[in-house]
Amino acid sequence: MFRSKENHLYSSEIAHYLGLDIAGKNVPVNFPCHFKTMKENGFTFIPPTEVEEVKKLKNVLLFCPEDYDISINSDVAFIPCANPKIAFYRIVNEFFIEQLPHSIANSAKIAETAQIGINVNVGEHAVIIGDVTVGNNTFIGNNVTILGKTTIGSGCVIKDNAVIGSEGFSFLEVENELMHVPQIGSIKIGNDVWIGSGSSIERPSLGITVLENGAKIDDLAQVGHEVRIGANTQVAAGTVFSGRVTVGKDCFIGVNVSVRPDVSIGDNVLVGIGSVVTKDLPGDAVYAGVPARPFSKK
Incomplete structure (x- = not known):
């Protein structure tokens, strides 16, 4: 099993790892989070219907659909992709969790x-x-x-x-x-x-x-x-x-x-x-x- 951990990456590094392009600000990110509880330096994925809340965000990274209007906010980083949810969890799995050490319990x-x-x-x-x-x-x-x-x-x-x-x-x-x-x-x-x-x-x-x-x-x-x-x-x-x-x-x-x-x-x-x-x-x-x-x- 695993536990979460913080990391320190720039949005451009994440885009490069996925072979994708970044649009907007090259935001440093430290942790994944839910869209509804976004904080600065967090990252998440968004559905195409989210617009008004995105306009309010600052210094975050958003995985978005390829046809998303990335011009609505210049204070965030966007990574357009075919499947934002999959891209998001690829990064979480690779950089923001760590496997717990395996052992055999004495009581087993x-x-x-x-x-x-x-x-x-x-x-x-x-x-x-x-x-x-x-x-x-x-x-x-x-x-x-x-x-x-x-x-x-x-x-x-x-x-x-x-x-x-x-x-x-x-x-x-x-x-x-x-x-x-x-x-x-x-x-x-x-x-x-x-x-x-x-x-x-x-x-x-x-x-x-x-x-x-x-x-x-x-x-x-x-x-x-x-x-x-x-x-x-x-x-x-x-x-x-x-x-x-x-x-x-x-x-x-x-x-x-x-x-x-x-x-x-x-x-x-x-x-x-x-x-x-x-x-x-x-x-x-x-x-x-x-x-x-x-x-x-x-």
Whole structure:
């Protein structure tokens, strides 16, 4: 994880780093900030609709759209660009945050069978038990539990109180009683995966639960047994995937979405907040509602 830090750069240096041009005053900048709380020597990005407030600013750097009227204020620096928000966060990531040193807390419990990579952080009271492999440069927060046959790639972030490898919810009715189905499958988590606080990734009975490279899971999400989440798919807080769900790559699943078992969601799909997915959703489209219905093509 990381913390913010101040730095001291001129607007021209930032523009040069991005391969862009600067317009207006060559302002020195020390810190990023929100547009609504701008202070002198700060920098931020602005939408094209912001005009009157920009006229009042002084000695700040603004990333703006390429067609923005930069003549409205000569006391600030402008860097016109195709995507001001992305340009802004590139500079924040490069110059205004620092990575916290990784360590393994004394209170963490790590089984001898676990294989932990280089520069891995394991937080206070974390528990890692079973045939677990953790790749290099992965951050495991406080009170995280990782169990069973679990492989975690490099550069992952697993936030506080997440549980990976808990048994999936599976019972069979036998002579009017419910018999628990033992979950002895495995979990595979790719590189650069983010798992939010309090989220649960369940292992299946015999198969495998997979989070592909770059998948991002928000807080308090439930990924059921034998689910597969595609590369670079984002899953917002409170979402529940029942067993054997498949989600394609480059999707965005909104807050508090519920997906029934055995459903398949295609690539490049957006599912709106609070939707209930009861059947397969083809790719390259937007869906919303209860049950989820096509809203538009992407």
